[in-house]
Amino acid sequence: MELNRDNMKKIRGLIVFAVVVVVLGLHWEKVLILAGACVSMISPFLLGGAIAFVLNVPMRAIENHTPLKKMRKIRRPVCLVLSIALVAGVLAVVIFVVGPELVNTAVSLQKNIPIFFENVQTQAAELFARNPGILMYIEEMEVDWDKVGKDIMGFLSSGAGSVVASTFNAAVSIISGVTNFCIGFVFAVYVLLQKETLGRQMKRFVRAYLPDHLGDRAIKVAALTEKTFSNFLAGQCMEAVILGTMFFVTLTVMKIPYALLIGVLIAFTALIPIFGAFVGCAVGTFLILMVSPVQALVFLVVFQVLQQLEGNLIYPHVVGGSVGLPSIWVLVAVTIGGSVMGVLGMLVFIPLCSVIYALLREDVNMRIGRKEGGSGTKGPAAEIKSDHRQGTGKDGSSDSERQETETRQSRKPGQTKKTGQTKRRRK
Numbered sequence: 210m211e212l213n214r215d216n217m218k219k220i221r222g223l224i225v226f227a228v229v230v231v232v233l234g235l236h237w238e239k240v241l242i243l244a245g246a247c248v249s250m251i252s253p254f255l256l257g258g259a260i261a262f263v264l265n266v267p268m269r270a271i272e273n274h275t276p277l278k279k280m281r282k283i284r285r286p287v288c289l290v291l292s293i294a295l296v297a298g299v300l301a302v303v304i305f306v307v308g309p310e311l312v313n314t315a316v317s318l319q320k321n322i323p324i325f326f327e328n329v330q331t332q333a334a335e336l337f338a339r340n341p342g343i344l345m346y347i348e349e350m351e352v353d354w355d356k357v358g359k360d361i362m363g364f365l366s367s368g369a370g371s372v373v374a375s376t377f378n379a380a381v382s383i384i385s386g387v388t389n390f391c392i393g394f395v396f397a398v399y400v401l402l403q404k405e406t407l408g409r410q411m412k413r414f415v416r417a418y419l420p421d422h423l424g425d426r427a428i429k430v431a432a433l434t435e436k437t438f439s440n441f442l443a444g445q446c447m448e449a450v451i452l453g454t455m456f457f458v459t460l461t462v463m464k465i466p467y468a469l470l471i472g473v474l475i476a477f478t479a480l481i482p483i484f485g486a487f488v489g490c491a492v493g494t495f496l497i498l499m500v501s502p503v504q505a506l507v508f509l510v511v512f513q514v515l516q517q518l519e520g521n522l523i524y525p526h527v528v529g530g531s532v533g534l535p536s537i538w539v540l541v542a543v544t545i546g547g548s549v550m551g552v553l554g555m556l557v558f559i560p561l562c563s564v565i566y567a568l569l570r571e572d573v574n575m576r577i578g579r580k581e582g583g584s585g586t587k588g589p590a591a592e593i594k595s596d597h598r599q600g601t602g603k604d605g606s607s608d609s610e611r612q613e614t615e616t617r618q619s620r621k622p623g624q625t626k627k628t629g630q631t632k633r634r635r636k
Contacts, residue, residue: 252389253388253389253392253393254396255393256393257395257396257400258397260394260397261397261401261404262442264292264293265292266442267292267296268291269439271288271292272285275287285401286402289401289402307470310467310470310473314467314496412428433564437560437563437567441560441563445480448523449476449479452475452476452479452519453472453475453479454472455515455518455519456512457471457472457473460472460511463507463511465497465504465507465511467493470496471492471493471508474489474493475489475490475493480556485555486512486519490509490516494509534559534563538566539562541562543558543559545558546558546559
């Protein structure tokens, strides 16, 4: 191998790669700690990027339908303010609508829980009366209340310091979270005001430091990812609103209690694909059970009917078509995402798997097309072989082309092929 400049560059690259792999293998724990510290330092900007991505979905729709298209200087700030006001308004409406309902629910539960437990005690007394052996077994049980009291005092005395420390840590975490949110929100505003400029800069950066084919591929993948995530977010929000409205209207018509609260709760939990609505179902069933067990059973039946209707008709058209991912892979993405990152993973892994699915499908189709084109009779290679079978002259023309040229040259000006054949027949 010649030791020219290109080979020396490859050797240096291999040496650097080997050193990095050895360092990562020997000190992987320290590398993970360093990576965690770096992520914590840039966490406000990551949060800002997430906020900008969420706000960009309604902002883009407002920009496409706004009458201020000619006024470029004020169009972007106005659309940004309207997007923030829209998101904040939705949250405010949910808080002010659900807040009083939660207060009423707490008051009603405070009244219904003692009645519920009284009914449980009455039924337990009847059960014990019918089965005196259970009552005798309970009477024979002995509890050392002195030991229980000492254990409780010991736990309180030893846990006082931990309670103070946990309270202090919670306060620090709250202050840190508020600070990170403020920094991230300001960063998101700057990103949304200059998103075209930042997009051009990122494209120039990628094309400057990557080869042409890799740079174009990276830009294409980034555009596909942004489009898929935006469509998934818009479709998931629309699906949650539709499902919450369906539950609210149905429960109101059937005069089941806590209709508004359960509708809003299911709408919020439905943002988590597949499993979210079942969380709302469990909470709603518990709330209705405190009022009427029969109505709780009716609510379970209604939930199953509406869930099947939503899963088979609404979700595939609203969300399934937006991300282009089959149902079986949606289930796999939700399961893996939930086990890796919890609720956030359930939201992120569906569009992420959709991007991977689209790229893999494109690569598979391209590879199959290459194989079929190389081995079939209708591919480019077959066309080249058929051209060679016809034979070519010195000027590169085929036999059929030479015959057509000689025929045209033998005709007189203005004479067509048909008239020439007619004269020959007369002779």
